Amino acid sequence: MTSESESGHKKAGIGIIGGTGMYLIEGLEIKDEVELDTPFGKPSDLFVIGRLEGKQVAFLSRHGRGHTLLPHEINYRANIFGLKMLGVTKIISINSVGSLKEELRPREVVLPDQFYDKTHRRGTFFGDGLASHISFAHPVCPVLSGFLYDEIKSYGLPVHKGGCYICIEGPSFSTVAESNIYRSWGCNVIGMTSVTEAKLAREAEMCYVTMNFVTDYDVWHEEEETVSVEMILKNLAENTKNAKSIVKKAIAHMPEDLGKNCVCLHALENTFVTRPESIPKETRKALRIIIEKYLPD
DSSP: OOSBOTTSSBOOOEEEEEOTTOSOOTTOEEEEEEOOOBTTBOOSSOEEEEEETTEEEEEEETTTTTTOOOGGGOOHHHHHHHHHHTTOOEEEEEEEEEEOSTTSOTTOEEEOOEEEEESOOOOOSOBTTBOBOOOOSSOSOHHHHHHHHHHHHHHTOOEEEOOEEEEEOOSSOOOHHHHHHHHHTTOOEEESSHHHHHHHHHHTTOEEEEEEEEEEOTTTOTTSOOOOHHHHHHHHHHHHHHHHHHHHHHHHHOOTTTTTTOGGGGTTTTOBOSOGGGSOHHHHHHTHHHHTTTSOO
16 A cells, blocks of 8 residues: 555545634644645645644645635535545544524534535536435444544533534525524534535545534524624634644544544445446546546546
8 A cells, every 4th residue: 555645745644624713733743735736626725734643634724724715615626636635534624603502502512413405506526427326314424423522522622412514505694584494494503614525525435524613603592692703703713722622632542543444435336327338538537536446447
């Protein structure tokens, strides 16, 4: 087995996607900053490659350093494909969310295991002559989620395991009516990014978990102040500090073989419905690192 990834750089088995306010991690020994061109265009930013707590990681700022990208402007396909090119098999995604439940308080952590997708056709790796239908009934990696839950709990921060993340298009926040409807549907938290990453990570056969830090009660909570950027940024600063500490702790304790037999790593098996001889050569070439073990040339 080579230690070099498809990009020509040393493999980074763990990928970290930083959300709002998390544009780098203190303590990351930076070895390289990599600009990748993918079949789907350019990712949000340079991939920062280095060692964190003794392990090789790849860090990406989801919105770009300086926060220049709105949720619907993010090139999710390029971001996830780029991590695949770097040899990543496990992704820890850090997200800021609004709470739709009284018991999920600001500055607490939620590890949802379900999604409701209200975004508009943000992307799949497939098409262009190749059809695949992945199973997405259980969209978050149970192995990675269980490990992260134990790490957050031992850190001493209130953490809630399970629940539904509703992903809206944004960039505006919800109306009161929308927020109450989402609550009536049984959703737990609301955000604008994670479900798209989760779908693409599943298609790329990567373990994915989203660690959600609550910044506010959305707009449904009559006894709380109206959601504003000022309020969110105040809670965000504290959440970001906790997120960085938790990620460092989790990576330090993460066994090298965590998830080595996980079902996520075989998610594309028996999902292709296009006859091999009908797949365009250009599509085969573009998706080679994802499909080659099932559809060799």
